Amino acid sequence: MDAKTQAAFRKRLLRWFSQNARILPWREEPSLYKTVVSEFMLQQTQVKTVIPYFNRWLECFPDFESLSIADVRDVIKLWEGLGYYSRAKNLQLFAQKFIKNPAKNFLDLLKFKGVGAYTAAAIASIAFHENVAVVDGNVVRVLARIFNLRTLFPSKDNAVKCVTPLANELIDAQHPGDFNEAMMELGALVCTKNNPKCENCPLKDLCEAFQQGTVDKCPQFIQLERKKCLKKRLWWIKEGCLLLEPSRIGGANALWELPELTPERAACFVLDKLLFVGKRSIGTTTFTEEIYAASVPNTEPMWLKQCTYFPLKDVHKISLSGPHKRWIQALLKKSF
Ligand code: SF4
Structure with a gap:
């Protein structure tokens, strides 16, 4: 993709996001704390499931300080039903460590337990405005279709590794957080796994898979036996x-x-x-x-x-x- 097309891609995506972003509690009066809590909760869990948990969490633990001194039993109780409970413990550890030694960038964040490249990139780009791309399953799907990638990926991790350089090249250096959120939002709302809404997509003119009629073939994964x-x-x-x-x-x-x-x-x-x-x-x-x-x-x-x-x-x-x-x-x- 040449520089002019990249610029058009960013402009259309960000305009679409400004008009279509869902109203989510962590997007209202955003803060570093809200971003951290939402990103921990969103690991492995859908947005609609997370919303009530996020609201209850903010009522009980409104900031890093209150979370850091909470009884771990109260922390786990509040997480009950959300699954993957190590996230709750790691979130509290994050608060305790952050108070003593605040993270300032992507690399700092990677030193926190339970924070992988995806979560670190999301927090760093949204809260610190750092120029680092977030690549989850939604972003893999969008970019695999935009670039008509016909690779048969052995795993999701492998696909993320393959797509990350493309995402880092495309990211909007002026609005990295919005760009990342917009990519994930487009994947969640328009460029969905089944029945993508290509006719309503702001990127359809730039999408190779749409132009070639191969949307349903991107991305492809080797089927693992359960x-x-x-x-x-x-x-x-x-x-x-x-x-x-x-x-x-x-x-x-x-x-x-x-x-x-x-x-x-x-x-x-x-x-x-x-x-x-x-x-x-x-x-x-x-x-x-x-x-x-x-x-x-x-x-x-x-x-x-x-x-x-x-x-x-x-x-x-x-x-x-x-x-x-x-x-x-x-x-x-x-x-x-
Ligand atoms: S045109 Fe269709 S396949 Fe391409 S990015 Fe948009 S929704 Fe996805």
């Missing part, structure tokens, strides 16, 4: 209390789940009855989780010491990961 994983979990109620164990990701007893029955653990029990089968997907793996009622020998196994009994009437007050919350609610409605 992996399957079976887990067993324990449903055990004693004197009106449900046994739960701390999740490895929550840490500090902040997030709880039904105890996993690894083969070693299961050997101590007689599995009486399969009560429930839950499913969930993480990345390219589909987990089938079987929840069993069980009998235990007279001596309780040592690993139960890591677990805690919670009164059934208080279960709704503790932080549970999204799937566990759903499964427990479903099981509590059943009568055995």
Whole structure:
């Protein structure tokens, strides 16, 4: 793309964005803190899911200071249902570290736990106006179509690596944050994966795939086979209390789940009855989780010491990961 075409690309994209950008809470009276919180929440999660969480978060933790001194259990509780809980812990770590040693640019941001190239570029360009392109799945799709890239990408990471130099060449040095947001917005609203709205696209005259009729062939990925994983979990109620164990990701007893029955653990029990089968997907793996009622020998196994009994009437007050919350609610409605 020559310099004149690049200039036209930027101008049309930014004009479209100024007229079509969604009203989002982190775009109203923007601040570094709002940008950081929204970018952590938006990792792996859709905008419409994030909005209520973002609003509640800002009410409880309006700035880096309040977040840095919060009890990690309150932080995790507020994140409950958003998934990928390490993000909540990393966001609090970000606040604690930032207060002592504020990041000033893209490279500084990369030193924070949980901040990869994508998040660092988003924060640096939006909050610090640094000239660094953000490349997510939306941007990969837009640029693969604009340049009619017919490569068969082995993975999303590989596609991001391939497209990043193109995005860095195109970025508007005067408005890098707006440019990045505009690219992602165009990918989310117009240049969608299925049924892109090419006739309404501000870039259609500059889009090679549109001109060549190959939009549905860009980008292309090698299809990965989905992996399957079976887990067993324990449903055990004693004197009106449900046994739960701390999740490895929550840490500090902040997030709880039904105890996993690894083969070693299961050997101590007689599995009486399969009560429930839950499913969930993480990345390219589909987990089938079987929840069993069980009998235990007279001596309780040592690993139960890591677990805690919670009164059934208080279960709704503790932080549970999204799937566990759903499964427990479903099981509590059943009568055995
Ligand atoms: S013309 Fe179509 S394929 Fe090309 S960028 Fe616009 S929406 Fe995407």
